[in-house]
Amino acid sequence: PKELPLKGTKVVVTAGPTRERIDPVRFLTNFSSGKMGYAMAEAAASLGAETILISGPVSLVPPANVTLVSVESAKEMLDAVLLHFETASMVIKTAAVADYKPKEVHSQKMKKQAGDSALVLERTTDILLELGKRKKNQLLIGFAAETNDVIHYAKSKLEKKNADYIIANDVTEEGSGFGTDTNAVTLVGKNIERQFPNQSKKELAMQLMETIIQLEKDDSK
Ligand code: PMT
Numbered sequence: 001p002k003e004l005p006l007k008g009t010k011v012v013v014t015a016g017p018t019r020e021r022i023d024p025v026r027f028l029t030n031f032s033s034g035k036m037g038y039a040m041a042e043a044a045a046s047l048g049a050e051t052i053l054i055s056g057p058v059s060l061v062p063p064a065n066v067t068l069v070s071v072e073s074a075k076e077m078l079d080a081v082l083l084h085f086e087t088a089s090m091v092i093k094t095a096a097v098a099d100y101k102p103k104e105v106h107s108q109k110m111k112k113q114a115g116d117s118a119l120v121l122e123r124t125t126d127i128l129l130e131l132g133k134r135k136k137n138q139l140l141i142g143f144a145a146e147t148n149d150v151i152h153y154a155k156s157k158l159e160k161k162n163a164d165y166i167i168a169n170d171v172t173e174e175g176s177g178f179g180t181d182t183n184a185v186t187l188v189g190k191n192i193e194r195q196f197p198n199q200s201k202k203e204l205a206m207q208l209m210e211t212i213i214q215l216e217k218d219d220s221k
Contacts (some may be wrong), residue, residue: 002046011049012088013041014095016056018074019070023106030096031178034058041066047209054080056095074098081127087220090139093128132162141165147172154188165189165220166217
């Protein structure tokens, strides 16, 4: 019989981009397709976890056996994650969450005006940082999309956000990062730095999940 190491646990996965509205027809977003997060959710579910997939707007079909929660903005994603956090065993933050949102959301479509225009932005809540503060027994796994000094930034995020693992993604590498079907990453933990070569996001997600489960098992011995 197939082993189900996550049976009886609840795993929360966030995926995709967020949208931060400017007016009824415009928003700020990024190039996340949701593929990596959906693959992580699929892997968690197939390893037996009750899986909650909290997703920004993407055009993917959700994997079987996951509960999909669709959200739009960083604030909605934060609220949805907090709703499930206390009862979760593991939270995997694959989503590319906006760091800033427009300070003012116009209720009517903004009209063109002569000359330049400026958009004033304010910070969104850092969901991972917030979870790191509230963490009890949950395993907290973040992703980090970087263009330079990837491992250095991953290590500093691990510490600053009180995460257990950061999956560092060099998004400048060919066939890796936003939108692609493949990815190459480095898993960074307190005592570990392991590279995973370029492969399909689905295979990679399964390897990451299995590696993390094994590392935690070794750790609790
Ligand atoms: O969706 P795909 O097209 O498959 O692409 C996958 C991916 C490149 C988006 C993914 O692999 C990835 O790297 N996701 C994290 C992207 C990111 O926003 O990284 P970051 O360094 O800005 O954030 C670090 C961590 O903090 C992330 O876990 C992020 O979810 C979290 N964060 C960030 C900002 C914020 N306001 N709240 C957060 O929780």
